[in-house]
Amino acid sequence: MPDEESTSAFAARLARAINPGLVIYLHGDLGAGKTTLVRALLTELGYRGRVKSPTYTLLEQYEVAGKQFRHFDLYRFRDATEWEAAGFNDEFNCQNICLLEWPEKAAGLIPPADLEINFEILPDGRNITLYAQSDTGTACLNSLQK
DSSP states (O other), X not given: OOSHHHHHHHHHXXXXXXXXXXXXXXXXXXXXXXXXXXXXXXXXXXXXXXXXXXXXXSEEEXXXXXXXXXXXXXXXXXXXHHHHHHTGGGGOSSSEEEEEESGGGGTTTSOOOSXXXXXXXXXXXXXXXXXXXXXXXXXXXXXXXX
């Protein structure tokens, strides 16, 4: 993914492959393109509002194209009691598509990923690598390859 245009093209393919209930972990350094991918994905599906990083709120919710999205940014997450008090466990269900930036910050509190997307900053752009971690993730990955 050399640029934002390439990220948007990938997001268009991902938009056709995702289904409710999917848990997607987004890994990568600051500025690697995690939020850019979420923004492009929602835009591709027809969302016209502002898509912001939930760095301070931890969670932003979106409804678009008949699908419910939960975008978590756990970079500033520090306390398991905060997770419980906010009721975040309830967001992981068969209706929501959950996209989690910095999932390692909530290890042991969040469900395992169906799909993991790793973002790597290169000297001349970006690279992403996808890993299926469940049958649901494998189905999504197979849809992307069509």
